[in-house]
Amino acid sequence: MVMPLITLRGMYKRFPGVLANDNIDLDIYPGEIHALLGENGSGKSTLMCLLSGLYTADGGTIRVDGEEKRFRSPRDAIACGIGMVHQHFKLVEPFTVAENIAMSGRDESFVLSTERMTADIAALGDKYGLEIKPVARVWQLSVGEKQRVEIVRMLYHGSRVLILDEPTAVLTPQEAAELFKTLRWMAADGCAVVFITHKLNEVYELADRVTVLRGGKVTGTLVRGQLDTKKLVWMMVGRDVVSKYERDAVPEGRPVLAVDKAVAFNDMGMYGLKDLSLTVREGEIVGIAGVAGNGQRELAEAVTGLRRVADGTICLYGEDVTNFRPAEMIARGVSYVPEDRLGVGLVPGLTVLENLLLKSYQQPEFAGRWLLDGKAIRARAEKLVREFKIKVSSLDQPVRMLSGGHLQRLLLAREIAEKPRLMVVVYPARGLDVGATEAVHRLLLDLKADKTAILLISEDLDEIMKLADRVGVLYGGRLVGEFPVEEADIERLGLLMAGSGGEGGNADAVQV
Amino acid sequence: MSEQSIVISIFAAAVTAGTPILYAALGELITERAGILNLGVEGIMLVGAVSGFIAAVASGSCWWGLLAAMAAGGAVAFIHGLLTITLRANQVVSGLALTLFGTGLSGYLGKSYIGMPVPQAFKVEPLGPLAHIPFVGPVLFQHDVLVYASYLLVPAMAFFVYRTRPGLILRAVGENPAAADALGYKVFTLRHLYVVAGGMLCGVGGAYLSLAYAPSWLENMTAGRGWIAVALVIFALWNPWRALVGSYLFGGVDALGFNLQVLGVAVPTFFLSMMPYLFTILVLTLLMAKSGGRVVPPGALGLPYDREDR
Secondary structure, eight states, X not given: OOOOSEEEEEEEEEETTEEEEEEEEEEEOTTOEEEEEOOTTSSHHHHHHHHTTSSOOSEEEEEETTEEEOOSSXXXXXXXXXXXXXXXXXXXXXXXXXXXXXXXXXXXXXXXOHHHHHHHHHHHHHHTTOOOOTTSBGGGSOHHHHHHHHHHHHHHTTOSEEEEESTTTTOOHHHHHHHHHHHXXXXXXXXXXXXXXXXXHHHHHHOSEEEEEETTEEEEEEEGGGOOHHHHHHHHHSSOOOSSOOOOOOOOOOEEEEEEEEEEEOTTSSEEEEXXXXXXXXXXXXXXXXXXXXXXXXXXXXXXXXXXXXEEEEEETTEEOTTOOHHHHHHTTEEEEOXXXXXXXXXXXXXXXXXXXXXXXXXXXXXXSSSBOHHHHHHHHHHHHHHTTOOOSOTTSBGGGSOHHHHHHHHHHHHHHTOOSEEEEESTTTTOOHHHHHHHHHHHHHHXXXXXXXXXXXXXXXXXXXXXXXXXXXXTTEEEEEEEGGGOOHXXXXXXXXXXXXXXXXXXXXXX | OOHHHHHHHXXXXXXXXXXXXXXXXHHHHHHHHTTOOOXXXXXXXXXXXXXXXXXXXXXXXXXXXXXXXXXXHHHHHHHHHIIIIISOXXXXXXXXHHXXXXXXXXXXXXXXXXXXXXXXXXXXXXXXXXXXXXXXXXXXXXXXXXHHHHHHHHHHHXXXXXXXXXXXXXXXXXXXXXXXXXXXXXXXXXXXXXXXXXXXXXXXXXXXXXXXXXXXXXXXXXXXXXXHHHHHHHHTTTOXXXXXXHHHXXXXXXXXXXXXXXXXXXXXXXXXXXXXXXXXXXXXXXHHHHHTTOOOOOTTTTOOOOTTOO
């Protein structure tokens, strides 16, 4: 039998209040693609940070090629040929690609020789089919390109073990396919690839072996032939997860939101929305699919009063509310769960209590003429935290300390507490694990049952198919297709998202 | 005095008056490149000036004075490093406190030295044949050795920052410490190192005042030059060459005021001594207006680094 390249035994890591890794064993073989599957907080990233030298273990041994190693810093790991591509890229944005790669320092000369670097990088890129521009500045690159820079950087140090932390989280399906091709080439070349994920389809598509983690412990390792969805989910979550929600048939309600031929510009001053028309009825979830950057943000912001509409109208219950201020939209029952939870939705430095109050502080039950009514506010916040099962250590904890799933619950709690008539949600499950996603979805379905109109903007087609009554596809700022969910299938949606086969869409629509 | 010699003397005075600012600005530049904002430059310069002076008096040598100024500057800057890098205190608060501390400390230490002559100052030493080049010679090459050293320091620093591997890492630490950390560079150590190095340069700037420019000790003798240096780093867009140009520009405004007074131009002295500061405000305002607010400092400037932070 082949000797493992990496052997981890009894890995143990404790953070204040959390046992992140509890006695974990793991073998990684050359030429294999090994998936680490688990929910958020199951300890996958921590384990890999131990292996890449970013964290130091509290216990356990790391063997590389059978030899015991101690990693005091990432440099030690890099020297052993272990490289990690983090979820948040560790690139210096104002630097060029070549400078970013030079930082990692395989060539230890004092003076930088740009020409040689450029040639070396181009050669590496060719070898693995990674298109890369050494002189481009990193901030100019797309997310997929940045990831390529990270990978090339690791290869440049001669990494034999490449660790990727949720590599597809930020990629379009096409970019993900490209990445998978590269990873297979690298494995065929004798490298070991470890990728962290919580998506089962990626495990099926890519992994030779999969190790599942739950609560800081290994729950099992399966090889390709043994893969079984039910088993994997059970190993990961510890219980069964529904694959389809029961939904009530849609009673034809009154139209709540009616957008007619809306035109809006994006932050760069180019067309974000072009003649977009859309209706959402009471108790209806309209799912908007599309690759990010095709007008999702502009649509959400136009409808919530955050972005000026240059032409066209937006109506709520027949009232023309085009270019009303956000406060006026809120007063009319519009709620918004934005894509950027901590940047737009919540104030990271304020407490749970204060964030829950943000939309209702002027209501008479919480405020007198001058002062806030602390007791009433606290009582309501306690009620919301209990009702929505938000895990907080105290109401006075700053919200930036909360995990992604609970941040989203908090945001939804605040928005749902306003009893919205129209709810606009953007990428509601992004970055959430299976359990948290299900909880968020159930909240949205409850809201629908209360006859709220929901505009759901998402990149995740499964999510849209599970939740929506009608599906629309956004491409180049237009709605290029709209049909009941029963008539939608993933393939058709995918084609529309890529800009082909739509009724009104054409490929040049993006380049305005 | 002929018109030409007046122009030459103003230009030459611009270089001498600009040199202390230049040293301080280079010190602040390299500190900020590492992502640490040090608003204590004024205080560090004062401590440098007084320690340099005391050491020169005690030893009888201006070189010991210079060394003492560097050591003192580095030591005071290290306090800032401890507070802001290790303890992650607010950099603005720490820097301001350092200026207050430096001003007080230097006043106290220098009390008995006020008005005393320095036994050996850095003297003007014309630089061989270069000094005889018409116009350029008297402007650039009839100065003391610290001025000449600054001529070497600017290109050396520019080369270091932009063309060498340690320079690349320095910029990375200031732009995105997490990225440097993930590659195994010791962000905390490097930041401490550059803060201390920057403090040493600020100390030299102070010593230049007390050992070459004045040369004597006067309480509060920096008179805001430290603040001008901080502003200058922004004006220079964190580039040593631009810092050089900026320093001489400010030195020139300073010298111009002095020369106008000598020539008996009827401008109130208050206004003349105000000029460098007014000029600072003007230049910064124009720079901001022209660039449309796109003066881009090092990405992590002013932010404490914490590995476990999310």
